[in-house]
Amino acid sequence: MSQAQMVKRPAMTRSVPVQIRPGRLLLYASFILLTMVFIMPVVWLLLTSLKTRAEYGSYPTMLFPAIPQWSNYPEAIIVRPFFKLAWNTLQIALPSTILTVLSSALAGFAFARLNAPGKRVLFILVLSMLLVPRMVTTIPNFMLFSKLGLTNTYWPWILWGLSGSSFHIFLFRQFFAAVPKDLEDAAEVDGCSRFRIFWQIFLPVSGPVIATAAIFHFQWVWGDWFTPNILLSSENTTLSVGLGTLYLDPKGMTIYPLYMTALVAYLLPMLIIFLVGQKYIVQGIVTSGIKG
């Protein structure tokens, strides 16, 4: 458990005989209670995904399916066009994430390490864009994209990605500002170009921040409903918009257990990415100091 070591304070490494105090017991009891509260919706989703349609609609509510319907999974994911929507989503989320992270890292590096007239004003602009409500720019952007014929294409995400994001610029700026100056000086004496300094010295040490920014952004795009809903038609749309429409019976009613199965499949990639990357996220938050 490297994370546990990372946060362990020196005072705690002294070994003391284990005593079970009532305070500690109470703390653990509340931790366990909270755990149940926090994971209940996910557990319930899993249970529901294994029910039959009759069990889903039955009253009183059944806690567990009589026989777990594992066949819901191939039915929801392979038989119905789940992967088509997943592929659409990936086609948007992946380029968008890569471009946003790169562009934000470049700008964050410049704000942390380079001086230029106008820098202060620009940085105030970066910060103030955090306060501009999304809708104020999105409606006119939608109007412009329609006029340019970019609706129902993935170009808007490319353009947004290229221009980076205020939040991630801030994140990178905070991180790069804390990197010691010596490295860069040595490289500059050797006649390295600034881009090479950025690419070969700064980026390789910023793994946690890159991971943090990438995971946050990917998760945001994967879960965003509003933007694909206004920009894309139903055959090009993402999982977040289209998933509810895939699981209809011939009468047009939603087959809920299948829909819930698909939701599990929709959440799962993010869950895996998070569990793999959370060590870096925590590091990224600590070192880049969103905290202050």
Add this chain to the structure above:
Amino acid sequence: MQDIARMVREPTIKTRMGRRARREARDFYLFTGPWILGFLGLSLFPLAVGLLTSFTNYNGLNLDDIKFVALRNYTRAFESEDFTISLKNTFVYALFVVPVGNILALILAGMLNRALAGRAGFRTIYYLPSILPLAGAIQAWGLMFNTNAGAVNAFLSLFAPGTAINWVNQYFILMLLLFAWWQLGGAMVIYLAGLQGVPEELREAATIDGANSTQIFLNVTLPLLTPVIFFQAVLGIVGALQILDSAILLYGRAGLSGTVSLPGDLYMYMVYVYSQVFDFQRYGFGVALSWIFFIIVLVLTMILLFTSRYWVYYEVAQEGEKVK
């Protein structure tokens, strides 16, 4: 955060630029170039287009015979009942969600900020809901509170058989609040990082001086966390006021096109804007609504910024203060 406050307050000193400095400036603009272009094309220009549109009767199709209506869209907004109700709903929501959510996140971070077996595991579990993609997380939430198929009614039925509360219809704003609190793990992790940044010596010194743990928290830990709390408060309020996706998705949509099915008295402000623009094609009116909102957010942020100098504590005295 302190260096940011300083950087924003202190004007850069103007000097004559040598060749080296000029090259540095050129590199600066090359590196920030993509962002600057994006800012101009995808933020500033749309803002201007939007502002102009808000003074017209544009409906998406009438570009040829568009009419200038001066401030009529704005006056119409203030006369509209949906405007008042949605604004009220949104403020009730934000007023609860931000303070309560942050206090709970801080308490949880405090509980986790001690040496405990298995605390990395607990942290992961509490953090997890906040990283679930929104569109799916809100559906899982809706399922939990579903009248017949939900776990909450099933649980309550153990004590009161036959409980069949339609949570989403009857307690809509409460459901959204609980959903937001379910996702407080994001703030918790940031507070945890902040707590770990509090130097141990300070707490030890206070203990030697005879302070108890409550006093240490109030007089040592909390002041050092105020920059974090400030950051969280500003972003939290701006975010909470903009609630849109979760409100529409929790209630369900009418049809497959994403039309809003919420009754008007349950509108959140952005839901109202969304439905005016994308369901009814009232672009001029919708953009005007969004600008009213923008101004409200700006005023709120200004108030927070102004009061911050009385309660946000910076370790280093702010040299910029007097220069200003």
